[in-house]
Amino acid sequence: MTNSRHNFNEIAKPETDKPKYPPPFSLRLTYEERARLDAERGDKSVGAYIRERLFGNDAAPRKKRGNSPNLDKEALGRLAGALGQSRLSSNLNQLAKAVNTGSLPVTPETEAELQGACREVSEMRAALLVALGKAPGGRP
Structure with missing residues (x-):
């Protein structure tokens, strides 16, 4: 086995524009x-x-990845806490079950509660997108 020194600056670059990097160091x-x-x-x-x-x-x-979000850790923590305290997933599951069995009475009161829940979910989505550094509505 020879003890040769590597000059990584002399590594042949491929013909594409993508640069070739030397092997990682451990x-x-x-x-x-x-x-x-x-x-x-x-x-x-x-x-x-x-x-x-x-x-x-x-x-x-x-290079920085283009999709890497700028995290607002405090806002994410508040949002995670709010989701943990809410029974949103359980309540949505119960609603879906009631709809599928046909046992959900659709009264004006129920409709108003469902619209309120939709608004709250939409607000949480917007807060999550802001905390992740993304703009609501799909704009960066």
Whole structure:
């Protein structure tokens, strides 16, 4: 086995416009080292944190995914709490069962309650989209 050094800058690029990257690098850490790394990196990914520490300002920027949402964690937490406290899924299941068996009396009062529930679901959907960084109505 020869001990050769690789120059990844000389890797032949394919004829397409898509760049070819060198193979990933693996690093083994002790549990303590990994815990320290996780504590120091905060919200950054492990890779981004290591590149930043290793290369500083010379680190090449990475492409961001176009569909990655900008999460509003506080709003998502409030929404998850509201969904957890509501019995929405159970109530919708009971309504669907009553409709399928034909036992749902359609009175003006029932209709008003159903319309109110639809409004609440629509409001929760809009809040969820905002918390995910998406605009309601399908616009980014």
